[in-house]
Every structure is written in structure tokens, then in C-alpha cells.
Amino acid sequence: MDVDAAVFDVFGTMTDWRSSVTAELADIGGRAGLRADWPAITDAWRHRYRPVLGRFLSGELPWQPLDDMHRLMLDEVLAEHGLNALGKAERDRLVRAWHRLRPWPDASPGLELLHKTPVVTATLSNGGVGLLTRLTKQAGLRFDCIMSAELARSYKPDPQVYLTAAKLLEVEPRRLLMVACHPDDLEAAAKAGLRTAYIPRPLEWGPDADPVDPPAEVDLVANDVIDLAGALAGTRTNEG
Amino acid sequence: MDVDAAVFDVFGTMTDWRSSVTAELADIGGRAGLRADWPAITDAWRHRYRPVLGRFLSGELPWQPLDDMHRLMLDEVLAEHGLNALGKAERDRLVRAWHRLRPWPDASPGLELLHKTPVVTATLSNGGVGLLTRLTKQAGLRFDCIMSAELARSYKPDPQVYLTAAKLLEVEPRRLLMVACHPDDLEAAAKAGLRTAYIPRPLEWGPDADPVDPPAEVDLVANDVIDLAGALAGTRTNEG
Numbered sequence: 036m037d038v039d040a041a042v043f044d045v046f047g048t049m050t051d052w053r054s055s056v057t058a059e060l061a062d063i064g065g066r067a068g069l070r071a072d073w074p075a076i077t078d079a080w081r082h083r084y085r086p087v088l089g090r091f092l093s094g095e096l097p098w099q100p101l102d103d104m105h106r107l108m109l110d111e112v113l114a115e116h117g118l119n120a121l122g123k124a125e126r127d128r129l130v131r132a133w134h135r136l137r138p139w140p141d142a143s144p145g146l147e148l149l150h151k152t153p154v155v156t157a158t159l160s161n162g163g164v165g166l167l168t169r170l171t172k173q174a175g176l177r178f179d180c181i182m183s184a185e186l187a188r189s190y191k192p193d194p195q196v197y198l199t200a201a202k203l204l205e206v207e208p209r210r211l212l213m214v215a216c217h218p219d220d221l222e223a224a225a226k227a228g229l230r231t232a233y234i235p236r237p238l239e240w241g242p243d244a245d246p247v248d249p250p251a252e253v254d255l256v257a258n259d260v261i262d263l264a265g266a267l268a269g270t271r272t273n274e275g
Numbered sequence: 276m277d278v279d280a281a282v283f284d285v286f287g288t289m290t291d292w293r294s295s296v297t298a299e300l301a302d303i304g305g306r307a308g309l310r311a312d313w314p315a316i317t318d319a320w321r322h323r324y325r326p327v328l329g330r331f332l333s334g335e336l337p338w339q340p341l342d343d344m345h346r347l348m349l350d351e352v353l354a355e356h357g358l359n360a361l362g363k364a365e366r367d368r369l370v371r372a373w374h375r376l377r378p379w380p381d382a383s384p385g386l387e388l389l390h391k392t393p394v395v396t397a398t399l400s401n402g403g404v405g406l407l408t409r410l411t412k413q414a415g416l417r418f419d420c421i422m423s424a425e426l427a428r429s430y431k432p433d434p435q436v437y438l439t440a441a442k443l444l445e446v447e448p449r450r451l452l453m454v455a456c457h458p459d460d461l462e463a464a465a466k467a468g469l470r471t472a473y474i475p476r477p478l479e480w481g482p483d484a485d486p487v488d489p490p491a492e493v494d495l496v497a498n499d500v501i502d503l504a505g506a507l508a509g510t511r512t513n514e515g
Binding site for chain 2: 150155157163164165166167168169171172177179180181185186203204205206
């Protein structure tokens with residue numbers, strides 16, 4: 036497959052948001068004297084994400100930074116689980132836990148391998164530019180560029196997000212590869228004209244989660260980012 | 276000086292555009308059987324840049340990608356110097372010479388040192404996002420993020436360019452450092468509320484050029500990017 040650039044989903048595909056956020060919830064909650072099933076709180080927080088995205092995509096909610104969305108969802112989850120004792124500073128710190136996610140073990144070495152190929156790499160996430168810049172810096176994820184749905188003032192799976200990334204990177208959509216562990220992200224990317232690569236992340240929702248069905252049609256399936264780098268190593272780009 | 280992020284001018288401050296573009300002109304022109312004072316052609320090309328920027332900033336010209344602007348200026352310069360024999364493919368390749376500029380020797384090691392500090396680094400150039408992504412990748416310039424005047428659909432020294440970078444990086448302007456070898460870039464950044472660091476590049480216009488006067492007021496003067504990294508090593512950022 037010959038592509039000029041590859042863009043990567045971040046929450047789930049490159050980073051283990053569940054264990055990272057759970058650790059910060061347990062730490063911050065524990066220091067506030069609270070006890071809870073912290074992994075369940077993390078899951079409840081993340082489960083609110085898609086419905087809120089849907090309300091934005093239907094036009095019901097205006098665009099807002101992901102941090103603000105995370106804060107709203109957190110407030111609701113804490114109220115539901117009787118954790119109202121957490122104050123403003125603690126909630127702010129929890130929202131920023133999404134800026135400090137731990138990468139999957141293959142993500143950083145895989146990106147270093149890709150950096151040596153002519154294929155340009157970038158994030159393509161619903162996280163904002165600032166969030167993604169800090170996250171990738173502290174996680175040691177070497178991308179060539181930071182792309183965010185924020186630059187289209189929208190969210191995936193809006194086709195404008197994928198097309199804005201192609202336009203800014205100056206590549207044709209059919210020479211841009213979307214890499215994700217979420218079938219719906221890849222389906223939307225394919226509809227926008229991009230090529231797609233699936234990386235399974237069976238531990239995204241923890242060891243006891245139901246298995247995810249792989250997407251019906253993708254251009255490439257890779258075991259992880261290192262495997263993907265191997266598959267793209269012989270890529271011919273349009274660069275002189 | 277405590278800042279959260281530092282943004283860098285690229286053409287001149289991080290890369291030696293003059294020797295890079297001259298080498299490609301001499302190569303492409305020579306293979307077309309042409310002879311010319313190639314450094315003078317490069318200088319003539321670059322000298323057209325500021326007047327064209329001025330025409331955009333005054334509202335006379337619409338915004339267009341830097342590549343398109345480079346192509347227009349190149350066509351004019353080649354016509355003026357009797358070099359019309361260069362064809363479309365060769366002109367396209369010359370425009371892309373600006374995507375392949377060589378870094379100054381201190382730029383890459385300086386950025387690696389800065390990468391280890393909590394200060395976020397980004398480009399901030401009139402080059403487009405695609406251009407800057409390819410340039411920094413091939414030159415081995417490790418920035419944490421690619422910022423471009425294109426994201427404000429404007430050009431430096433329009434204050435919106437500096438303020439858009441601050442907004443996207445989620446830093447206050449007074450905690451954002453503009454690094455450049457051009458006094459007018461730093462003066463415009465300071466007017467927009469940013470902090471400023473001057474790095475002299477006495478060889479920017481070649482060994483015989485007149486010396487550049489340093490800017491009247493800056494927050495920091497560094498010999499090169501390695502020196503700048505040393506000055507910022509103890510920086511306290513707002514990151515937890």
C-alpha cells in the first residue's frame with residue numbers, strides 16, 4: 036500500500052486511557068478519603084463520551100474543547116456515584132489526566148520506526164491540539180505533526196475532520212492512512228476517501244471486556260504499531 | 276523566565292535556506308544547461324518575499340499557501356534573469372526546495388535538549404503545515420507540535436498568527452516565547468503579548484552580507500538553540 040501520510044487515533048489506539056485515568060482517580064479520590072470502584076468510574080466517564088459526541092454531531096450542542104466536555108461528563112459521573120466531595124481543583128486535575136495517558140508498549144518504538152520511513156505521521160484525535168501536544172511529549176510518542184479534530188472545529192467521525200487533516204498535510208485522501216482500533220472511526224475515514232489500518236486493542240476496556248468485532252473492510256490489519264511500521268517500511272511516497 | 280511553550284521561526288532561525296536553495300538551483304539549473312550566479316538568484320527570490328507579504332497584509336492580495344507565493348516569485352525572478360528555459364517540473368521541484376532546507380548545526384541538538392524540558396516546542400512559520408511537517412521530519416528537527424500561520428489563514432507579522440498559536444497550544448501569550456533571528460518577527464510577537472528570544476544568524480544572507488542589528492528589546496538573547504535550551508532548562512511550567 037503506497038501512502039504519503041498516516042494519521043493515528045490516540046485514545047485507545049496509542050494510549051491505555053483506562054488504566055491511566057483509573058490510577059489518577061484512585062490517587063486523587065483516595066487522598067480525598069473516598070472509596071469507589073475506580074475502574075468502573077473511569078468506564079462510566081468514558082461511556083458518556085459517545086452520546087455527548089452524538090449530541091454535537093446532530094447539532095444539539097455547540098462545539099467545545101474536549102477538556103470542557105470531559106469536565107461536564109465527570110461532574111455527572113461523580114454526582115451519580117456519590118463522589119461530590121471532590122472539589123474544583125481535584126476535578127480540574129482529573130480532566131488533565133487525559134493529557135497524561137500512558138502509551139501502549141509498542142506505540143513509541145513503532146513510531147520511531149515509522150519516523151525513519153518517508154511516511155509522515157500525525158495524530159488525528161478528538162483531543163485538542165494543546166492536549167495532544169502535551170500527551171505525546173510526555174508519553175514519548177514521536178509524531179511528525181499534531182492533527183486534531185479541533186482544526187476542523189468538529190469531532191470524528193465527521194468527514195470534515197479527516198478531510199481537513201488531508202488538506203493541511205497536503206496529501207490526497209486516498210494517500211492518507213487512518214490507523215485506529217475503533218471500527219467506526221475507520222468506517223468514517225473510508226467514507227471520506229482515506230485508506231484504513233486496524234490495530235486491535237483487546238485490553239482497551241480492561242481484561243474482562245467483551246471482545247471487539249474487527250471492522251468489515253479495511254486495507255490493512257496490523258498486530259500493533261511496530262507491525263504497522265514493518266508493513267509500511269517499503270512504502271513509496273510522492274516525495275522527491 | 277518562566278514560559279510554558281516556545282515557538283520558533285524556521286526560515287533563517289532554524290534552517291539555512293540560502294545555501295539549501297542555492298544548491299538546488301545550481302543542480303537543477305546546471306542540468307538544464309543554464310549558468311547563473313545562483314546565490315544571487317536565491318537572494319533575488321527571497322528579497323521578493325517581504326513586498327509580497329506586505330501586499331497580503333494590506334489586503335491587496337488574498338491569502339494563499341506559501342508554496343503558491345514562492346512559485347509566483349520564482350517565475351518573476353527567472354524571467355528577470357533570462358532563465359525562462361526552466362520548465363514546469365523543474366519549477367515545481369524548486370518550490371519544494373523550501374520543504375527540504377538544511378538545519379543550522381545547533382538546531383537539532385538544541386531541540387533534543389528542549390524536548391527533555393517541560394517547555395513545549397513548536398514551529399511558528401509562514402510555511403504551511405504540510406511544508407513544515409516534511410521540512411522538520413527530513414531535517415531531524417524534533418518539535419512537539421507544528422504551528423503555522425496557515426492555521427490563522429494569515430502570515431506573520433499579523434498578531435493573529437501569534438495569538439492563534441497561543442490559543443491552540445492552550446498557553447497564555449505572556450507564557451509563550453517566540454524565538455527568531457528576525458527583529459521584526461520578535462517585535463510583532465512582543466506587541467501581541469508574547470515573550471521573545473533572539474538568536475543571531477549572521478550567515479543567513481551569506482558570508483558577505485551586512486550585519487543585522489539586534490532588536491531593541493527582547494527578553495532573552497541566546498547564541499544558538501543549544502544555548503537557548505540551557506537558558507530554559509530550569510523553567511517552571513504550569514504543567515502539574
